[in-house]
Amino acid sequence: MGWFTKLINSSLGRKLLMSLTGLFLITFLVIHLIGNTAIFKGDDGLAFNAYAKFMSTNPLIHTVSYLLYAGIILHVIIAITLYFRNKSSRPVGYDKLNARANSSWESRNMTLLGLLILAFLFIHLKDFWWQYKYHGGYEFQIDADGNRDIYALVIEQFKTPFALVSYLIGLIALFFHLKHGFWSAFQTLGLDHKKYTPLIKALGLLYAILVPLGFASMPVYVYFFK
Amino acid sequence: MEKERNYTLKIWRQPNAQSKGEFKTYEVKNISTGTSFLEMLDILNEELTLKGEDPVYFDHDCREGICGMCSLFINGRPHGPDEEVTVCQMHMRMFEDGSTITIEPWRARAFPVIKDLVVDRSAFDRIIQAGGFISVNTGVTTDANAILISKENADLAMDAAACIGCGACVAACKNASAMLFVSAKVSQLALLPQGQSERKRRALAMVEQMDKEGFGACTNTGACSAECPKGIDLSNIARLNREYFTASVS
Numbered sequence: 001m002g003w004f005t006k007l008i009n010s011s012l013g014r015k016l017l018m019s020l021t022g023l024f025l026i027t028f029l030v031i032h033l034i035g036n037t038a039i040f041k042g043d044d045g046l047a048f049n050a051y052a053k054f055m056s057t058n059p060l061i062h063t064v065s066y067l068l069y070a071g072i073i074l075h076v077i078i079a080i081t082l083y084f085r086n087k088s089s090r091p092v093g094y095d096k097l098n099a100r101a102n103s104s105w106e107s108r109n110m111t112l113l114g115l116l117i118l119a120f121l122f123i124h125l126k127d128f129w130w131q132y133k134y135h136g137g138y139e140f141q142i143d144a145d146g147n148r149d150i151y152a153l154v155i156e157q158f159k160t161p162f163a164l165v166s167y168l169i170g171l172i173a174l175f176f177h178l179k180h181g182f183w184s185a186f187q188t189l190g191l192d193h194k195k196y197t198p199l200i201k202a203l204g205l206l207y208a209i210l211v212p213l214g215f216a217s218m219p220v221y222v223y224f225f226k
Numbered sequence: 227m228e229k230e231r232n233y234t235l236k237i238w239r240q241p242n243a244q245s246k247g248e249f250k251t252y253e254v255k256n257i258s259t260g261t262s263f264l265e266m267l268d269i270l271n272e273e274l275t276l277k278g279e280d281p282v283y284f285d286h287d288c289r290e291g292i293c294g295m296c297s298l299f300i301n302g303r304p305h306g307p308d309e310e311v312t313v314c315q316m317h318m319r320m321f322e323d324g325s326t327i328t329i330e331p332w333r334a335r336a337f338p339v340i341k342d343l344v345v346d347r348s349a350f351d352r353i354i355q356a357g358g359f360i361s362v363n364t365g366v367t368t369d370a371n372a373i374l375i376s377k378e379n380a381d382l383a384m385d386a387a388a389c390i391g392c393g394a395c396v397a398a399c400k401n402a403s404a405m406l407f408v409s410a411k412v413s414q415l416a417l418l419p420q421g422q423s424e425r426k427r428r429a430l431a432m433v434e435q436m437d438k439e440g441f442g443a444c445t446n447t448g449a450c451s452a453e454c455p456k457g458i459d460l461s462n463i464a465r466l467n468r469e470y471f472t473a474s475v476s
Contacts, residue, residue, distance in 0.1 A: 086445070090333050090334055101302070
């Protein structure tokens with residue numbers, strides 16, 4: 001086990017964990033997005049409510065959800081340890097610094113973007129997950145199929161300007177985080193190749209645009225068109 | 227001939243490692259555009275010496291862009307605004323007449339200031355000592371082409387070997403990470419047959435030493451490569467990651 005603790009305590013090992021948990025969260029986002037498109041079905045939420053029930057009762061999903069919580073927590077904790085380690089590597093800063101000349105803004109602000117996403121995540125979980133799973137105080141109605149009507153809660157929440165603005169800010173932060181993070185995860189794993197790296201970079205940009213845009217379409221749709 | 231230029235220099239002065247240090251402002255006049263940046267500092271130092279003041283200490287050696295000694299952080303960038311050159315190869319025509327030029331030392335915990343603009347970069351030497359070498363028997367010179375090496379690998383190894391160890395990568399990185407330096411040194415040997423016997427040991431030992439010296443982790447911002455006077459590519463960092471992880475798990 002000596003080699004393992006040595007690996008995860010090294011700066012490269014920490015980055016490896018950031019990369020692996022990051023990629024895991026990236027795959028989760030796609031699944032979350034695809035499932036949530038049930039909101040657009042126009043059946044007063046029957047499909048969406050059935051999907052929500054499936055997600056909260058299926059034993060396999062249940063197991064994976066604990067992996068997901070662990071993934072998020074690990075990603076955050078290691079990011080914090082790296083942040084302080086990196087800060088301590090330069091105790092005296094520069095008087096004049098022209099970082100724009102050599103690197104992108106998002107690559108230099110992954111911690112800030114991550115914290116914005118984390119703040120958004122708390123709002124998001126409090127809005128729905130907490131209510132649905134832990135009975136946060138909201139009285140759920142029962143829909144025509146006999147499922148708890150989380151769709152009605154989504155509509156109610158997304159009708160508030162606070163939700164609209166906080167979700168959009170969270171998703172813009174997610175766009176920038178993914179814009180750097182997607183390719184960066186592959187680079188950290190050492191998956192670099194002159195044939196495939198341009199493809200990974202293009203895919204990363206496409207992903208960073210499409211996934212947050214897909215999520216943003218939901219509160220925007222409810223707020224303006226429902 | 228173009229008009230000679232005048233500059234205001236804002237230079238970090240620090241008598242020794244223990245003292246606090248501060249910026250001091252100097253004026254230099256009638257600098258020709260063909261003067262190199264270090265020659266401009268020489269002119270300043272001559273004036274300071276004649277006035278009986280302590281000259282500005284800065285590292286330099288070959289002044290041909292190949293030794294890696296010069297190390298100035300100029301107007302917010304290591305080696306200044308020019309692309310892929312060291313400070314000694316940069317000319318004063320890069321700076322507008324009448325402008326203020328801020329000159330700072332490399333800033334990193336692993337590179338403590340010795341005096342003024344001179345920093346201690348022996349952390350790099352200790353990383354090399356940890357594994358940046360190959361063991362060969364001395365004796366008769368072996369035939370140059372006895373071991374066949376593919377053109378691709380020879381080129382990649384040569385590109386990595388262009389690293390002069392100046393530390394601009396560390397200076398540029400927001401985390402003061404030494405990943406580009408270490409990755410170039412690991413790559414130049416990992417790509418060649420002569421580097422195979424110590425390959426795993428090397429990657430593990432050099433990364434361990436890098437961490438021990440207090441350099442930060444890599445965020446893949448690419449600042450190191452963008453500021454590298456030798457244009458060392460980021461793909462070397464991916465290779466180091468591969469080398470380190472495979473060496474760790476195997």
